[in-house]
Amino acid sequence: MKVLVIGGGGREHALAWRLSKSPQVTKLYAAPGSDAIALLATCVPIKGSDIESLTDFAEKEGIDLTMVGPEDPLALGVVDAFKARGLKIVGPTALAAQLEGSKAFAKDLMQKYAIPTAKFETCTTPEGALAAVGRVGLPVVVKADGLAAGKGVLICHTEQEARDAIAAIMTERAFGAAGERVVVEEMLMGEEASFIALTDGKTVLPMASSQDHKRVFENDEGLNTGGMGAYSPAPVVDDEMHKRIMNEVMIPTIEAMAAEGCPFSGVLYAGVMIASDGVPKVLEFNCRFGDPETQPIMARLTSDFAELLMATAEGRLQDVEAQWDPRPAVCVVMASGGYPASYEKNLPISGIESADAMDDVVVFHAGTRRGERGWESSGGRVLGVTALGDTIETTLARCYEAVGLIDWKDVHYRKDIAKRALGRM
Numbered sequence: 401m402k403v404l405v406i407g408g409g410g411r412e413h414a415l416a417w418r419l420s421k422s423p424q425v426t427k428l429y430a431a432p433g434s435d436a437i438a439l440l441a442t443c444v445p446i447k448g449s450d451i452e453s454l455t456d457f458a459e460k461e462g463i464d465l466t467m468v469g470p471e472d473p474l475a476l477g478v479v480d481a482f483k484a485r486g487l488k489i490v491g492p493t494a495l496a497a498q499l500e501g502s503k504a505f506a507k508d509l510m511q512k513y514a515i516p517t518a519k520f521e522t523c524t525t526p527e528g529a530l531a532a533v534g535r536v537g538l539p540v541v542v543k544a545d546g547l548a549a550g551k552g553v554l555i556c557h558t559e560q561e562a563r564d565a566i567a568a569i570m571t572e573r574a575f576g577a578a579g580e581r582v583v584v585e586e587m588l589m590g591e592e593a594s595f596i597a598l599t600d601g602k603t604v605l606p607m608a609s610s611q612d613h614k615r616v617f618e619n620d621e622g623l624n625t626g627g628m629g630a631y632s633p634a635p636v637v638d639d640e641m642h643k644r645i646m647n648e649v650m651i652p653t654i655e656a657m658a659a660e661g662c663p664f665s666g667v668l669y670a671g672v673m674i675a676s677d678g679v680p681k682v683l684e685f686n687c688r689f690g691d692p693e694t695q696p697i698m699a700r701l702t703s704d705f706a707e708l709l710m711a712t713a714e715g716r717l718q719d720v721e722a723q724w725d726p727r728p729a730v731c732v733v734m735a736s737g738g739y740p741a742s743y744e745k746n747l748p749i750s751g752i753e754s755a756d757a758m759d760d761v762v763v764f765h766a767g768t769r770r771g772e773r774g775w776e777s778s779g780g781r782v783l784g785v786t787a788l789g790d791t792i793e794t795t796l797a798r799c800y801e802a803v804g805l806i807d808w809k810d811v812h813y814r815k816d817i818a819k820r821a822l823g824r825m
């Protein structure tokens with residue numbers, strides 16, 4: 401089977417790494433991929449936004465199955481274009497991808513079908529949004545409606561912060577057209593988990609649970625980032641919680657999308673907040689794998705991933721099962737100093753090979769390139785050092801030992817990844 405992965409970040413490195421181990425995969429491609437992915441796959445220089453060239457390439461090359469990593473190609477209709485030419489692909493159509501692409505769409509759907517979520521109002525003017533802040537009550541969360549690379553969510557504790565957030569999103573258009581509308585939402589308290597599943601529109605096949613760390617500094621301080629580390633499983637998602645999320649969120653969402661005339665297939669990711677009373681509420685939906693959650697999830701998957709993805713694309717998920725390594729996995733993201741604000745690039749990185757050579761350790765590359773001097777940094781999130789171990793303690797020790805072997809100027813990483821999981825063991 402010839403497989404194409406669209407994307408080139410840490411998530412796609414992990415997806416390609418797992419696919420490269422599938423006995424069914426005879427040839428693996430990535431578009432555009434990265435220098436690290438090029439060690440596992442043939443990289444073709446086509447951007448994820450160039451839907452026409454991607455489709456032409458897949459047709460010409462006889463690609464049997466395509467897996468989409470990031471959200472942008474989905475919103476641009478890559479799945480529609482592939483399906484129109486009879487090419488198999490994992491992901492939702494552009495219409496169904498609104499579940500991530502428009503927070504207002506997702507909130508309206510949840511309200512209509514009684515899927516638990518924070519109370520909210522959708523607003524089209526700054527004045528309307530400010531009035532909504534008064535009704536929803538402080539603290540409040542102001543969200544740009546459209547795609548904003550995970551940055552369009554502002555948590556406001558005072559009315560002034562809410563005013564500033566509304567001005568930034570709607571007036572200054574800090575996130576461009578994504579700020580034409582805002583969702584003003586009640587702030588939820590509790591513990592977050594990422595619940596990610598494959599679905600063919602009928603069956604929901606959950607991946608192992610995971611937990612992300614969004615804030616840049618220890619103890620969840622500082623700005624929100626794309627994610628500074630993750631672990632799997634998430635102990636907060638015990639068997640009972642797993643059942644609740646499946647029955648109250650995942651299955652009703654698939655049914656709701658079908659009832660709305662935009663059946664959803666591909667990857668459904670519910671970011672849930674589990675309050676102290678044990679009620680899971682949806683913070684957001686994504687229609688792709690999480691980054692960095694995918695890194696520990698792929699480290700634990702023991703089934704043939706290509707088979708699971710093909711079953712998703714062919715609508716026969718009810719016939720397959722996913723098997724997991726029972727051991728926990730942890731991913732620590734090593735980032736450029738200054739991230740998520742501005743940072744230096746092209747800095748030489750040492751120690752990647754030694755870390756990679758450790759047992760049960762894989763170094764996934766999110767933002768590197770291969771220069772004359774070896775590996776260099778080329779992005780904000782640079783590496784996702786991922787380890788497996790018998791217990792969360794040994795996994796963490798191994799992961800941070802690997803992290804300790806790697807160095808570059810101004811490197812930054814959180815030293816408290818999975819501390820919460822440790823507290824629950």
Ligand code: AMP
Nearest residue numbers: 518541550553585586587588671683684
């Ligand atoms: P989203 O892109 O909607 O997932 O938001 C990004 C992050 O903002 C989430 O992972 C949460 O940490 C936080 N967040 C979003 N909505 C809420 C909410 N209603 N209450 C508390 N935190 C939230």
Ligand code: GLY
Nearest residue numbers: 612627690691692
């Ligand atoms: N790690 C959060 C996300 O992928 O959206």
